Structure formats: structure tokens, C-alpha cells
Amino acid sequence: MTAPAILSEYRSRTLCTWCDACGNYGIWTAAKTALAELGLHPWQVCLCFDIGCNGNGSDKIEGYRFHGLHGRVIPFAAGAKLANMNVPVIAFGGDGATFSEGVGHLVHGLRSNYPITFVLHNNANYGLTTGQATSLTWQGQAMNTSPNGMPERTLASMEFIFSLNPTFVARGFSGDIKLMTRILKAAIQHRGFAFIDMLQACPSYNHFATHQYLSDRYFDANADGHNPNDLAQAKLLATQTEERIACGLLYQSQDVPNFYERLVARQGMETTCVEEVRKYNVSQLWADLT
């Protein structure tokens, strides 16, 4: 019998390298807490990190981890998950990677409804390359490489996400670890692709949506009575963020099969692809070729 999981199992010997007051500390703590509270030991999970400040957390936590290429974390995580459906797979990526270099992967991750969790570290800039504008930076903000203000429009990320018929959308704020832990646990247990928008303070480069700014505006929508089955209300809450910023589990549908469940060829298979590696006799398969 394996002992119950405890938070300290996720403690790494490596010291954190994030800036003081970086939102990553909160997200990192919530992720570890959620995994431990779900009773998952580090050896039971696969954590995949994109490139950026979030990815610098890849060696500050225990678990089977992967730290890959900029923008590509979703397909790698999806491939890993489909190979072994028994292992929960969580992918982490920043807003730069996810809405620029890897935006195609996000689109197809959502439409494929892969059974993985995706955590968007949304600090509205490229932090690790010292503060360039991303497509989620506010238009007009002066940033590194755009001293006169970002000329492009800001991408309406939540309108975009909801246009792709997601099955799980949540929003967290790096200043509220309890709330983040709650939605992470729900995401990990979700049937399909769970998208979490983690609004994150970046004290070094984001001087517009600061910790204080976010802290003043965020609220727990579920505590306010929001029902995550209510798609219309979820869209409103997700997209209307000027006065107040709704956090919590905004939308969830467990009725939509995930990608793996839709694979006709896998119906009735009780093993995972990982367990099926052996030599196969293929002589039946060439019958039509004689």
C-alpha cells in the first residue's frame, strides 16, 4: 500500500530563481498543493513546461517533468498523455508562447479536447526575454522593443477561447493560492482539455496589470453563485474584465468525450500504448497484398 501523498514530496532541492513577488511562486505553490491534495505522488504525474519564466520552474518541483521548446508544450503533453492514459498530464505555458509561437497548438488542443490540463501563465509579456509585448499586452503599452507603445491590437483571449467550444475554462489569480488550488484540482480531474488562465503578476516588466491591480479587481465567481454549467454567463464573466475580474471555475462540460475516447480503434482496449510495446506478427495485415 502506497502512503498518502503529502505536499513535501514535491519539494525540490533547487532554489527558485524568479524575481521577488513574481506570480510564479503562487502558481507553483498551488500546483504542488493541488497534486498532493488529489493524493498523487510525484512519480504518478507528468508535468510539462514551455519556455519562459514558468519553465524555469521545471526543476523546482518533483514529478516526472519535461521542459521543451517555446510554444510547443501542448502537442508534447498530448502525445505523452495519449501514450499512457493512466498518468495525469499537466502542461504549463506563458501567454507569449501560447498566443504567438504556439497559438496553432492551442487551437487544436481545444478542438481535439485532449485529456490534459493546460495552465496559462498569463503575465501579459515575455518576461524571460526581458519584457517584450505579447499579444495579450495592452495595446499602447510601452515595452522592450516597442518603446512607442505596442501598435497591434490586444488579442481578446477569452473570446478566442470560447469561440473554440472549450469543455473547461477557469481563471485564477496568482495572489490567491486557495482559489488556484481549487480550480487546478478540478482541471486535473476534468474529462477533456482543461484551460486555466492564471493571471499573474510580473513585478519586473508588467507595470499595468500589477499585483495590486489584479488584487483589487478579482473575485471568486463561484462564491458569488456562478454555475459553471451556464455557458452564456461564463462567457460574460470571462470576457468582461474592466471593472471586476471573475475567477474560479467559469465553464465546464463533462458531456463531451475527449480525443482518446473518440478513437474507435482504442475502444475496449484495457492497456495503454506504453504497455503494448512488443513484437507483432503482421502476416494477417498483408493478406490483401498477395
Next chain:
Amino acid sequence: MSRISLKLVGASGQGINSVGAVLAKGVKRAGYCVFAYREYPSLIKGGHASYQLDISNERLCSSETTVNALITLNHHGLERNIEDLKSGGILLHVTPHWNFPACHQALIRSRALKVIYLPLDELLAQLGATAVNANVLVAAYLWSLLNLGIEALKSLVAAKFSKKKGLLDLNMRCIEAGFALVPPEVKKSAFALPAPNAEFAAHLLITGSQAMGLGAIHAGVRFYAGYPITPSSPLLSFIAELQDQTHMVVKQAEDEITAAQMVSGAMYMGTRALTATSGAGLDLMAETVSLNAMIENPTVFVLAQRPGPATGLPTWTAQADLLQAVNIGHGEFARCVLSVSDSQDAFDLLPVAFNLAELYQICVLVLTEKQIAEALFTQAPYDQENAEIDRGKLLTERSSLAAVKPWDRFDPEAKQGISARWLPGSEAPTYCAQGDEHDAGGHVDEAGANAQAQLEKRMRKQQTLKAQIPQPQLTVAGPRGPTLTSLDADDPLDLLVVSWGSTSGVIRDILGSEELRSRRIAHLHFTYLWPLRTERLQHLVERAQRTVLVEQNFQGQLGMLIRMECGLNIADKILKYDGRPFFYDELLSLLREQLALNGIHGSHSASATIGASP
């Protein structure tokens, strides 16, 4: 070896592929070795396409430039392909009231061509059939010309239309009509097929892509992701078609980057996963190859080559991406590049590639070419016993997992650079597959000493691999399966031919020909292209009066690699880069020229290029 050939030409979409495929199968079942070669433009309907069958009762793996029979399903074929006929050849066409221009009339006389007009539309109308049935009628006519039994064709067609009774009856009537059409005197003079060899009847008729697909499944591949691009797509299609039998996960990805990343994730998790691509697709996969090198994730990528750059000639053939494969990805890292040559090793090398990937925890690139991917080979059934699944230092036993330490994963002291590997979900200490330079446990570590130690660890795998991969295969000219015993240690060689990839088949056919089988010609064929082993080559070059490199690219890319590795410069090259494969008669004449230069003093370089203007 006696060989005959026939070629069907017409517009893409006219059905030459279905006639060709039925004929190829029927001829093979009658006891012949068939090699089928397709040419077609990159479009769906229209354009000019061909399907050529070369037939023998001995093993054959090449096409000739000229054919014994030409079947044209439209007038473009009459205009463009009449010169492809050999003397005494048959021209079968379906174009009413066709007036041959004077030059073609002269050609018909000088080559004594037999011209047969098949009034296809009238025949179909008489049978109450439509254009859909034209293919069966044409196939039946050719079947009769080849003197094959009608029942064999009926059973082939019946198998295809077993669920469509109405269509089946009509097709049977078309077969009988097509058969009866051939006048006895034409039939008698048409084709002299040699005596059949029953051995071939039970062989498979298979494309290189299908062979690779079977090889991959045999090797335990359980996950396939790909993005459509010719000529790698037939592999994706084949794997996809079989999924309900194999129960594999098959994913048509949104792009090549995704396909590469998905299979990398699946391999990291511990299954065997494959992707294939062509042309620009490999450019897109390059960053992922580099990533896998850093995280020491075993992967296998298939590259089906076509001529480039850019979109190039998407439906034609080349061997022009060798240097790309050998140098793929940023940074310095170990990798292995193999090339298949035919339908036999397209199957055999897939288990080998996965074993090498897992043994060395490296990326293995398996090259093929449009010529191999889409040609049809007559292939003996594949052995199902010999291949082994070797997963290298993969730890799965509870006891070994209990003893493992996180810093074993990328231990820089590991023997030969190959460290222990264990999978997510294993009850053991965890590690990070870290794309940044890292220490033994996958923690980011930018210290100079660590960076040097880790790079050296990863490169040591290449040295070990180089010492363990096989040397290039040596064969010598001779009849049926040349033996090495005729290669006496002291006698000089008339010629040493150096090649890789699809050229092996045509060279083997040539070295088995009446003309060259008694010459002292050695053929050294490279399957393992990186790391490159040159010892055997260097030894043989010393003994050869002349060495010639045969490749399908402009630069002589294997020659460049050889020179880079050992300094040897093979000055004589036969290079072709017009998108067409080497044809039997074409390469035979070029090798004949090489042999003729032997003994000439101060022998000058005798490089040749084909296809383009001189």
C-alpha cells in the same frame, strides 16, 4: 535476365492506377516478378500520368526507359509517349480517327510497331456499360495479350466488387468482351513472357510505404502522428487504414511540428511512436529533433525524399536530403541516419531503427525516397521471427526502479554515454527531461564544467554507435544473388560502384545482366549513412581500377560525406537530379562507359549527369 515491360499512360484520374494495380497483381500471381513505377503530376484530375510494369521470371527491381507495350487512354499519350516503344512494340490506343503525324508514321515503320485501336466507347455502349467500366475492359484486353488465364482476372475483380452485385455482373461481361477482342494473330505475336517461376506467385506486391508501415507495426509502434505531405503520406494512410486491426493511436496532426512533438511526448512516456514527413516538413521538425537530443529522448523520424528546394517536384524522386538529415537541428549532438533501399529493408530497418533509438537514446532518421515509397515491389513474405525488440537501458522492473537515483538519468559518467532511463508513472525518483543544459538529474546547470561533461556524454554515444553499426554492404557482379567468393583478395576490380538508397535495386539488376555478370565489378551500398563507416570503402578503392559514385542529387552528397569523414575524394560520379529514378538501360550504358575508360592512360574524370541538358 529476360524482361518485358508495359506502360499505361493517361490523365490523372482516368484510372491508369487501377488498371496497373490489377495487372501487376495478376502477373505476379501468375508467377512473375513485377516492378511497378508510377509517374504523375501534383494534381488530382488531368495532367499526364503513367504506370509502368517491368516483368521478369527472375528477381527485378528497376524500370527501363523503353517498353514493349504502350497503352494510351488519351491522345496526349499518343503524342508524347510513342517514342517510348521498343522495336516491335505494341501501341494500344482508344482515340478514334487519330492521324499520326509524319514523324510518328515513320517511327511506326522503322520500329515495326503494331498499332491497335480499341473502340472503347462503342464497346462499352454495346455492353451497356459506362466509362466507369473502361478500366476493366482495358485490363481484360491486356490480360489476354499477356496470355494470362481469364479466371484469375475474374477472381481479382470479383474480390473488389464483392459487395456490389450489379456492378460485378457488368464487370464480368466486360472482362469476357475484353478477352475476346484480341485477334489470335495479335495474341500469338504479342508478348513472349518467359516461363513463370511459381515462387513469385505467393509473394507480396507491396510499396515501400506499406513495407515500412508493416515494419513499424512489427517493431511495436503503437502511436503514429503525421501531417499529409507527398511522398510520406502513403505511410500515414496505410497506418490509418489498419488502425482498427492494430488498435494503434493514429493522429493526423495540425502540422509537422505537432506531429514531431506528439510522437516525442509519446516516446518520452514510453511507447514506440513514429512520424514521417517530406521536403519542408523536415525543416519544421528540425527543432524537435534537436530537443530530443538534449533530453536524450529516443525517437524515429521517417523522411520520404522528393526534389526541392521549396515545394520543388512533390511527386517525383530524389536523394537530395542526405546532408539535411545528417546535419539536422541546431547544436551538436549524436544522431543516426539510415536509408532504406527496397521493400525488404523498408520492413527490416524499422525494428532496427527503434532499437538503435532506444539503445542510444538518440534520434534515428530513416530515409526513403518517392521511388521506394510509391513503387510496387514483388516481395517474399517477411520473416516474423528474427527481429528483436531491444529497449536498451530502459528500467521497468520494480527492483531496478527501487535502486535508481534521480541523477542516474543523465549521469555524465555513464559508460559509452548511455545512462539509465525510466518512464513517467514508474514508482521511482523523478527527474526532468530538461531542454536547457542540465546536470545528471535534469536540473538546469550552466556551469562550464557541467556543460562540457554533458556534451561529451551525449557525443560519446555517437562514437559507440559508429563502432557498432554495420559496414556498407558489398556485393559483386554475377547471376542471381552475387556471392563474395568470386572477389579474390588479390585481383584488381574493374569497377567499384558506390551508392545508397533506391539505386541499389537498379544496380543489382545491372550487375546481374548478361553483359556485366562476368565482369569484376563490386558494389558497395551504404544503408548506415551517419555515423559513416568508411574502412571497407577505403580498402576497396585501393583495389579498384575505377570507383564511381551513383547518386540522385546534384552535389554527390554521399561523396561529400565520405570526403569529410576520411578525405577520400571519389572524382567519378554519375548524378541524376531531374526527379526521375535511374532506369535500367540508362545506368547500364553509363556504367559501360566507365568500364570502357579503364586502361586509358591519364584517365580523366568521367562524371556524368543525366536528364538535364549537358
